[in-house]
Amino acid sequence: MTTYGPAEAAERSGFSIDTLRYYEREGILPPVARNSGGRRQYSDDDLAMLDFLRCLRDTGMPIERLRRYGELARSPETMPERLALIEEHAKVVETRIAELESQRTRLEEKAAWYREQLGN
Amino acid sequence: MTTYGPAEAAERSGFSIDTLRYYEREGILPPVARNSGGRRQYSDDDLAMLDFLRCLRDTGMPIERLRRYGELARSPETMPERLALIEEHAKVVETRIAELESQRTRLEEKAAWYREQLGN
DNA sequence: GCTTGACCTGGTGTGCGCTCCAGGTTGGAT
DNA sequence: ATCCAACCTGGAGCGCACACCAGGTCAAGC
Numbered sequence: 014m015t016t017y018g019p020a021e022a023a024e025r026s027g028f029s030i031d032t033l034r035y036y037e038r039e040g041i042l043p044p045v046a047r048n049s050g051g052r053r054q055y056s057d058d059d060l061a062m063l064d065f066l067r068c069l070r071d072t073g074m075p076i077e078r079l080r081r082y083g084e085l086a087r088s089p090e091t092m093p094e095r096l097a098l099i100e101e102h103a104k105v106v107e108t109r110i111a112e113l114e115s116q117r118t119r120l121e122e123k124a125a126w127y128r129e130q131l132g133n
Numbered sequence: 134m135t136t137y138g139p140a141e142a143a144e145r146s147g148f149s150i151d152t153l154r155y156y157e158r159e160g161i162l163p164p165v166a167r168n169s170g171g172r173r174q175y176s177d178d179d180l181a182m183l184d185f186l187r188c189l190r191d192t193g194m195p196i197e198r199l200r201r202y203g204e205l206a207r208s209p210e211t212m213p214e215r216l217a218l219i220e221e222h223a224k225v226v227e228t229r230i231a232e233l234e235s236q237r238t239r240l241e242e243k244a245a246w247y248r249e250q251l252g253n
Numbered sequence: 254g255c256t257t258g259a260c261c262t263g264g265t266g267t268g269c270g271c272t273c274c275a276g277g278t279t280g281g282a283t
Numbered sequence: 284a285t286c287c288a289a290c291c292t293g294g295a296g297c298g299c300a301c302a303c304c305a306g307g308t309c310a311a312g313c
Contacts, residue, residue, distance in 0.1 A: 019290070030290090031272055050279050052290055065243065072236045076270065096247035103240040106233060113230050116192045120223040123185070127216035139260070150260090151302055170309050172260060196300065 016046070016054035026063035033063075039076065041066065041083040062086065072106045136166070136174035146183035153183075159196065161186065161203035182206065192226045 023030045033053075036042045042062065045053045055063075062083075069079055082098055085091040143150045153173075156162045162182065165173045175183075182203075189199055202218055205211040 029272075032270085034292090035271065048279095050290085051292095052279075068236050068239050072233060072240070092247055092251055096244060096251065099240055099244045099247065103237060103244060106237045106240060110230060110233050110237065113192060113226060113233070116188050117223060117226045117230065119188050120192070120219055120226065124216060124219045124223060127212055127219065131212055131216065149302075152300085154262090155301065168309095170260085172309075 014056065016056055017060065019053050019055070022053075022055040022060065022063070025060055027067055028063065036066070036079075036083075039080055041076070041080045043083070043087055069102065072102070073109065074102055078102070134176065136176055137180065139173050139175070142173075142175040142180065142183070145180055147187055148183060156186070156199075156203075159200055161196070161200045163203070163207055189222065192222070193229065194222055198222075 017025065019030045019033060023033060026033070028036070033042070037045055042059070045055055045059060048054055066079060066083070069082065074082075078098070082095060085095050085098070137145065139150045139153060143153060146153070148156070153162070157165055162179065165175055165179060168174055186199060186203070189202065194202075198218070202215060205215050205218070
């Protein structure tokens, strides 16, 4: 069973070392295993979790909900709640995409207008 | 020529009154016309500008670049720069949409996985 | 004329999500 | 044995984009 030090966990997850500690303090991540000297040893499971958390975070899920997910993920019987949370978030993301698409159209229109003005 | 008080400008633009003042202080919005008593009177042009600024803001453009656009918009001869700024931003938005779409897919997959686990 | 509420300015406070710091410990390389 | 870089903890600081506040001014209705 491979483990990873903070530096490697940071590199692989895309979170900074400080953020990893912060997430652990905040209960988003379960307490990470330590070696005899007190240093953190991230497992493959931890990394997989971090990878998914990164997806949630990058899609705009606030820390508070991240924590909720992290807490739920500690008990196996909470899968329905986790599913619900993810489905709800997926909807939020979908809505956001739709918004962005209409705004992008607007930007393109404005750009087209500028090009027309300039090319007269 | 219709004008609008701060309250109505806020309602129409979707920015708060505080934000409107803030944008003006920051030079994002040009100095707004005042009545004899010093109260702001937003014009239709101001509202149109605010509406577009809202689009830029909602698509994640940072305040600093908003200011840049606001400053440029004060001189008619800066249309090429404004066009460039908008085109660049449109690209950023497009990239963001693509990211969100792949992340949304990932969320759906995770949800599907959970459903499968639960329905076994 | 007086009240009342919307508005003014300058400045301070707030929430989020990290990020940095001081002061100390650990452990692999030489 | 010694060095030094990576790690530890608790706590303070920061950047962004506003939001809020005190203390005063203006104007519309009664």
